Amino acid sequence: MTQFKLTYFNGRGRRETARVMFAAADVKYEDHRIEMADWPQIKPTTSHGYLPILTVDGKCLHQSGAINRYLAPKFGFMGSNDWEAALINETAEIGDDLFRPMAESVFSSNKARKLSLADIT
Numbered sequence: 001m002t003q004f005k006l007t008y009f010n011g012r013g014r015r016e017t018a019r020v021m022f023a024a025a026d027v028k029y030e031d032h033r034i035e036m037a038d039w040p041q042i043k044p045t046t047s048h049g050y051l052p053i054l055t056v057d058g059k060c061l062h063q064s065g066a067i068n069r070y071l072a073p074k075f076g077f078m079g080s081n082d083w084e085a086a087l088i089n090e091t092a093e094i095g096d097d098l099f100r101p102m103a104e105s106v107f108s109s110n111k112a113r114k115l116s117l118a119d120i121t
């Protein structure tokens with residue numbers, strides 16, 4: 001059986017779509033949560049310096065969009081035709097547009113930018 005591990009911070013964020021897919025498909029996975037306080041030590045050990053990371057039988061896949069597009073068809077969540085798949089992709093892109101400033105408001109090293117984003121998120 002395929003061994004899945006999903007690594008992310010101890011919150012919803014960019015892991016949530018994958019987490020919901022695992023739950024809806026009733027597929028077991030290791031839910032690896034990293035505390036923010038530990039992140040500065042862990043970040044340099046990751047390939048891209050970001051989470052989430054999906055590990056599949058020991059192989060690492062980065063980028064939430066790539067992870068979601070890998071899992072969705074595997075678990076039967078890409079609709080039943082090309083048009084439905086396109087609409088699902090459209091919705092995923094909207095979610096990413098909304099999420100990006102929220103993530104920047106947490107992680108940006110530019111304090112002024114962080115504060116301005118905190119106002120809108």
Ligand SMILES: N[C@@H](CCC(=O)N[C@@H](CS)C(=O)NCC(=O)O)C(=O)O
Nearest residue numbers: 013014050051052063064065103107
């Ligand atoms: N394009 C990447 C962005 C990943 C990303 O920005 N992850 C944030 C959490 S939502 C992160 O790991 N931030 C840590 C940091 O910037 O040090 C993806 O979609 O996975």
